[in-house]
Amino acid sequence: NIGIDPQKHIPPGRTISKSECLQLLPGIDAKDLTGGAVFYDAQVYNSERLVLSFLRSAAQKNADLANYVKVTGFLQQGNCITGVEAQDLLTGDRFQIRAKTVVNTSGAWINRVLALLHGQQPQKSVLFAKAINLVTRQLLPTYAVGVPGQNSYQDSDALLKKGSSLLFIAPWRDKSLIGTSYTACEPDPDKFKVTQKDIQEFLDRINCSYPAANLTRSDVSFVHGGLLPSSGVCDHTGNVQLSKHYQIYDYREQGLQGLISVVGVKYTTARNVAQKVVDSVFRSWGQKPPKSKSSVTSLHSGEISQFEAFLSAEIAKRRYGLGEEEIRRLVYNYGSAYPEVLKYLSANKRKGLSDRLAVLKAEVVHGVREEMAQKLSDVVFRRTELGSAGYPGNEALNTCAETMGAELGWTSAQIQPELQEVRLAFEYSLGQERSNKSKLTNFTASSIFR
Incomplete structure (x- = not known):
């Protein structure tokens, strides 16, 4: 709670009795139930507008923002990257952007962008997993609840072996947001899609873990889908293992100057990762990084003390x-x-x-x-x-x-x-097939400022 709006402080958790647990989560299996635990967390109300706040904050500090611009190649002199070739996706115009350092923050497209180096790809491909959440009719209006999944799950990095993963049912916009399902996926991000099979299998998991939900396909109003960095699939269980830590790749050791790539893992560490990236850029120039003020600077539209x-x-x-x-x-x-x-x-x-x-x-x-x-x-x-x-x-x-x-x-x-x-x-x-004649914007895995 350090530095947080005092009206937004997260209170301590508490344990609750079996009867209170059954009251808060009607329909849960009471067999072997002895009680539960209540803990508090924060929820991002609108993640897209949070990204926009970061961008508008950058613009206020004289960053130039470009929308619907695609990188099509790198500008290179010897072993030094000096900028990128780019295309305006709305007009088709092509142009060059020159820079002292290029930072590749293309998310699930990191492998595609690095492949533009034409045989000089300086690292192994980054793996990704398909992640989906379902938006359904509202199940529980007051509390978000984590129910144990029925499938066995082993996190190779965890100190405690829980035996199964939790499915979280959270109240959200007068509906329930349920997630998250993680599965292996096609390596090409442009081929990402949520299928009817994905949705039905996830519904089956939810109903098996919490039968009182009794969700059907018609209860699903929307699906949030995307790609998350993965460390691969567990050999013993077949479960996807998500990456727990960000990665910053500076390719100078591979003999390539002027290019840094970043793979983040979550919003909660994004500011700190960005600070480390900027520090890396300064060090690559042989300069001492200036002291960052981002941890104590409000984002655009966040100038609210209480x-x-x-x-x-x-x-x-x-x-x-x-x-x-x-x-x-x-x-x-x-x-x-x-x-x-x-x-x-x-x-x-x-x-x-x-x-x-x-x-x-x-x-x-x-x-x-x-x-x-x-x-x-x-x-x-x-x-x-x-x-x-x-x-x-x-x-x-x-x-x-x-x-x-x-x-x-x-x-x-x-x-x-x-x-x-x-x-x-x-x-x-919602898993419908995309028509070959349609030209859809890929909104589930969109670029940072599309």
């Missing part, structure tokens, strides 16, 4: 006549910067729209003008929370498309493919 007090004060202001629900939602998504969104609201409110749709239109305009949104999928999946728990409905989606079209000068003929792309993306997330 969150609950801030939220109550903003609700009381009733900006533009908005009610508590909309102000709360805006503060949770945009933090102290939520007035940035409201400045685009006034014109929409005069059109007799509901608070929800008026604010949504303002969020879309904000996403386009302030956060480089270029496609409808950007707004639905990566700028707002609209698509985070499942299909938002035709009215909301059409409102987004029309508002974005007005901002970017889209014709009706341009709007329809954008709508189709997003609808297909929702279908694809």
